[in-house]
Amino acid sequence: MWSFVTRHTGPVKHILATGRHYSTRFGYANSRCLVFSGFGQPEKVLKLHSYSIPPPYDDIINVRFIASPINPADINQIEGVYPERPEFTLGLGTGEKSAVPGNEGLVEIISCGSKVNPSIRPGQWAIMSGPNFGTWRTYAQAKESNLIMIPDKEGISPIQAATVSVNPSTAYRMLKDFAGLGPGDYFVQNAANSGVGRSAIQIGRLWGLKSINVVRDRPGIDKLKEDLKSLGGTEVITETEAKDRRYIAKITGGQPIKLAMNCVGGESATNLTRILGHNGHLVTYGAMSRLPLLVPASALIFRNIHCHGFWISQWSKENEASKSQMIGDILGWIRDGKLKDAPYEATKWSEDTKLEELIEPVKRGISEYSGRKGVFIMEYN
Known part of the structure; x- marks a missing residue:
């Protein structure tokens, strides 16, 4: 066999x-x-x-x-x-x-x-x-x-x-197309150990971005944190730690977080909206928890948080030429050893x-x- x-x-x-x-x-x-x-x-x-x-x-x-x-x-x-x-x-x-x-x-x-x-x-x-x-x-x-x-x-x-064409491409587009990120800017993401999450850490590093990466509380968390930091993650925190806004502010030195990438939904997504800076963008591309996306009204009213959805399949249909160029970029990084497999x-x-x-x-x-x-x-x- x-x-x-x-x-x-x-x-x-x-x-x-x-x-x-x-x-x-x-x-x-x-x-x-x-x-x-x-x-x-x-x-x-x-x-x-x-x-x-x-x-x-x-x-x-x-x-x-x-x-x-x-x-x-x-x-x-x-x-x-x-x-x-x-x-x-x-x-x-x-x-x-x-x-x-x-x-x-x-x-x-x-x-x-x-x-x-x-x-x-x-x-x-x-x-x-x-x-x-x-x-x-x-x-x-x-x-x-x-x-x-x-x-x-x-x-x-x-x-x-x-x-x-799915995981690294999804990360590429969210980092490029939302929030106008530039070198030195922060983004935060949940499900940071996923294929998209790992790609986002590495692509963000290549573009000079800083990342806060949220993962589930679990046994052996220190090993996972070391793994994601070795890919270029600025900081790796648990879902529990993500609830503490003062802890996040200490990590960033008070610098606002411009982009949050949500693959989980539920309380995890709510925590992301709470640590986003004024005029920040929450982009949802998955719903692993199968729980509703709950955004506090205060985040919309007082901090002007923008909520988006992203679906790589729809983007690909509408952007054939850009997709080929993006795939070339990603494969080039892989060939040069700058983007590791999940x-x-x-x-x-x-x-x-x-x-x-x-x-x-x-x-x-x-x-x-x-x-x-x-x-x-x-x-x-």
Whole structure:
């Protein structure tokens, strides 16, 4: 059995992909994918399905997936509680209309139709240009508009490329697009140990920003604080410490905090609004606690706090050119060793992998928050 689950704290060196392209003598590839035909808990609605991918023609590009992350949004889509829903189709060869979950992924170009841009060649890497492609599968057909090409994969691991378009991109945009931050300014964030949080610490450091990073009270908190400070965090505090405005003022020397990034909601978000400076901006991009966002009226009336929401999927749809430039910046930092990976848990996916082995990391993504990102890593014979 090739398939197993393993935990990693660094990049996968080269798990992939030097194997041969699996196809019939007529040029058809066999794609294995997770599918669902109705909304519900993943372990109840996900099925493992195989279907044939024909040779490409005209503007069609055949790709094989190298790595496909498991994001909370993917799980929410399966449950039917996410604003965007994938297209259900009979084109997968299922008995009823089905969809492939997964919004983020890294592919390798396998072959191209005759009308595809000649600059796109087999062996190149690409990531998905937007959501709802369906990335939890081994092979697929795409168009150039579905892909953002990675012109230089030297110095970038499959995991790093596969996970670039959600977590680091979300951090990049919030730091850049809200509050007019400049070198020396402070921002504060909760869920600082998350993938977005770790990216924000490092991108903020690169831009000369100072950060206060809030994490849950837990055993071993000193080790976690050291870890986040090693990434460039100015200060790391617990949710309990975040309630003390005088303690925060001591950290900042009275300098106002201009931006608060909220992924939790509930009391944690309320605490962020209380320590924001006058005219500060609260940006909410998640709701891990599943509790309402409560903003004191005094923060709005007397300190003119501005509240925003941010959704990277919507931003990506509206800013295709800017997204490509941003992805180039982030990959450049990764290549130069200036942006480190968030911890992740890799599940290998081969021709022998069973349904229950693929569902297990998806279930863990629902049941616990560990600071590790789940990623499917595809293996080919």
